[in-house]
Amino acid sequence: MNRVLFIVDVQNDFTEGGALGVDGGTAVAAGIAELLSAYPDRYAHVVASRDWHDATGDNGGHFATDAAPDYTVTWPVHCVAGTTGAEYHPALRLDAVDVHVRKGMGEPAYSLFEGVTEGGETVRQLLDAWGADEVDVVGIATDHCVRASALDAVAAGRRVRVLRDLVAGVAPASSAAALEELAAAGAEIVDSRERPVGDDEPTA
Structure with missing residues (x-):
């Protein structure tokens, strides 16, 4: 079994009350924790990413500094390194996370693949080293970093499932469009309690 779980940007600034909080973010954090508790042997590795932006400058044009954010290319200040907003949501189970990835350090970054570990490894390098051929994706936001x-x-050639009950997006229309795009690209859009093919775990 070489299945990996990607937990994308489940951070305080992206959940309710945060700088870019989305509706349902807290429920996603709690739901991911429940998934990992219910199926402790489902994943060979769990990788969690965080936006980790520089405190100074506009992070390569990612932060709106001279005009109002357009919420497409420029955004309000969020997930600044070392702040509470950049920390994982407290409902997330960090004891189940094997690898932590930081992205957006001085530049725009959406994909978890753009991040690196503390040791400088990329996610692609990790997947190759593990021989991981299946990936489940959960987190925030459906229409941006999850997408x-x-x-x-x-x-990257992996079989991908997006767990639709464990993602939350900025807007309903763009989130639905993102899931349609992902399905067209070859990802499966499934519920978290739907077993992966070959999964012989008992139903929770």
């Missing part, structure tokens, strides 16, 4: 991460996983 980008899942598309990159498909492009």
Whole structure:
């Protein structure tokens, strides 16, 4: 079994009350924790990413500094390294995370594949080293970083499932469009309690 779980950007700034909080973010954090508790042997590895932006400058044009954010290319200040907003949501089970990835350090970054570990390894390098051929994707936001991460996983030749009950997006229309795009690209859009093919775990 070489299945990996990607937890994308489940951070305080992306959940309710945060700088870019989305509706349902807290429920996603709690739901991911429940998934990992219910199926402790489902994943060979669990990788979690965080936006980790520089405190100074506009992070390569990612932060709106001279004009109002357009919420497409430029955004309000969020997930600044070392701040509470950049930390994982407290409902997430960090004891189940094997690898932590930081992205967006001084530049725009959406996909988990754009991040690196503390030791400088990329996610693609990790997947290759593990021989991982299946990836489940959960997290925030469906229409931005989840979308980008899942598309990159498909492009990397992995079998990809997006767990639709464990993602939350900025807007309903763009989130639905992202899931349609991912399905067209070859990702499976499934519920978290739907077993992967070959999974012999008992039903929770």
